[in-house]
Amino acid sequence: MTGTLVLAGTPIGDPSDAPPxxxxxLAAADVVAAEDTRRLRKLTQAxxxxxxxxxxxxxxxxxxxxTPELAxxxxxxxxxxxxxxxxxxxxxxxxxxxxxxxxxxxxxxTAVPGPSAVLTALAVSGLPVDxxxxxxxxxxxxxxRRSRLREAAEERRTLVYFEAPHRLEATLxxxxxxxxxxxxxxxxxxxxxxxxxVRRGPLGxxxxxxxxxxxxxxxxxxxxxxxxxxxxxxxxxxxxxxxRERAGQQRKEAIAEVAREAGVPKREVFxxxxxxxxxxxxxxGGAAG
Numbered sequence: 001m002t003g004t005l006v007l008a009g010t011p012i013g014d015p016s017d018a019p020p021x022x023x024x025x026l027a028a029a030d031v032v033a034a035e036d037t038r039r040l041r042k043l044t045q046a047x048x049x050x051x052x053x054x055x056x057x058x059x060x061x062x063x064x065x066x067t068p069e070l071a072x073x074x075x076x077x078x079x080x081x082x083x084x085x086x087x088x089x090x091x092x093x094x095x096x097x098x099x100x101x102x103x104x105x106x107x108x109x110t111a112v113p114g115p116s117a118v119l120t121a122l123a124v125s126g127l128p129v130d131x132x133x134x135x136x137x138x139x140x141x142x143x144x145r146r147s148r149l150r151e152a153a154e155e156r157r158t159l160v161y162f163e164a165p166h167r168l169e170a171t172l173x174x175x176x177x178x179x180x181x182x183x184x185x186x187x188x189x190x191x192x193x194x195x196x197x198v199r200r201g202p203l204g205x206x207x208x209x210x211x212x213x214x215x216x217x218x219x220x221x222x223x224x225x226x227x228x229x230x231x232x233x234x235x236x237x238x239x240x241x242x243x244r245e246r247a248g249q250q251r252k253e254a255i256a257e258v259a260r261e262a263g264v265p266k267r268e269v270f271x272x273x274x275x276x277x278x279x280x281x282x283x284x285g286g287a288a289g
Contacts, residue, residue: 003030003078005102007095009114012086012217013192015046021112023047029081031073033058033066035094039085058082063094071101086217087117092136092162117191118160121219124198125158125186128223132158138171145171149178154265159222165189165214172207175222179203180261184223190216225264237262237269238276 006025011017026032027049033056034040044051058066074080082089082098088111089095102109118134135152138145138161152159163171168187175185181204189197195216199209203222237258244254255273259266 001077002105002107003074003076003080005074005098005107005109006079006081006112007089007099007109008081008083008112009088009116010043010083010086011192012115012117012120013190013196015043017115017192018043018047019112019114022114023049025081025112026051026083028079029053030078031056031070031080033070033080033082033098035059035084035089040083043083053079058094058098060094063097067097067101070098071105071107074102074107075105086115088114091116091118091134115192117162117188117217117219120191121186121188121221122158122160124188124191125221126200127158127184127186127221129158131156131224132160134160137162137164140167142170142174146174146178149174153178153260154225156224156226158224161220161222163218163220165216165218168214168218168220169207169210171220172203172210175220176203176207178260179222179225182261186221187214188219188221189214191219193217226262234268234272234275237264237272241269241273242276 006029008022008025009019010022026044026047029051030053032040032051032053035058037055037057040055056066056070058070070080082095084093084095087093090099099109122129122132133155135148138148161171172185172187175183182202184201185203185206186198186200187206187210189195189199193216199206240258241251241254244257245251249257251273255266255269259269262269
């Protein structure tokens with residue numbers, strides 16, 4: 001018989017948040033694959049257990065090389081428990097390769113549900129939670145980061161990102177530029193830990209706050225783009241475009257800027273401009289760009 005791969009969620013901060021099954025699974029596993037064996041040791045000490053099985057490291061640097069070894073152990077009947085530093089394995093952490101290898105070989109894959117930084121940040125953010133999408137870490141390079149953000153600029157669902165503290169200021173500034181400085185967001189720092197902090201506000205203000213320096217594990221929650229409902233909203237968009245045109249800005253650029261600030265698709269701003277011209281007896285052509 002083949003073995004079982006257990007994806008075990010670990011606390012994102014407070015060790016007392018560990019699910020009851022976690023200690024039992026770690027103690028009884030044939031193999032425990034850990035992103036950081038030192039953190040695993042601290043966790044098992046906090047849980048008051050000593051794993052009976054073999055402990056191996058399984059992190060980004062050796063994930064590809066170690067997956068075949070662990071897959072073979074699973075095929076031969078081992079119960080392998082996979083843990084990462086915090087939260088659920090494979091969610092922006094090592095694990096996907098091993099899960100895919102296990103599924104390909106017909107090995108049972110199950111999970112010990114645990115705390116999630118994504119859901120915890122979403123819940124405490126104060127932003128809409130009915131629909132959301134998880135974007136993970138943004139690219140480190142400035143151009144690639146802006147490109148990824150532009151892809152999400154018209155997304156209506158709430159957006160959730162992970163970020164390193166030393167890149168937080170640059171990321172929030174890029175978000176303010178692409179999504180609009182007034183788009184509401186929440187920066188969740190050190191969730192469930194001693195110095196937990198949730199900072200809420202417009203992206204522009206959050207970027208200024210982050211410039212002072214921020215430490216700890218970071219999760220960013222950003223409100224999705226809002227659709228205009230027509231009427232006064234559309235009229236306001238058209239007015240803002242016209243104001244920029246009077247100041248000498250090209251219409252295409254003005255539409256793009258207003259759309260970015262309002263957090264709406266460029267097509268909606270273009271349609272609002274066309275509707276305003278039509279209502280005023282003029283004629284309009286061209287494209288939103």
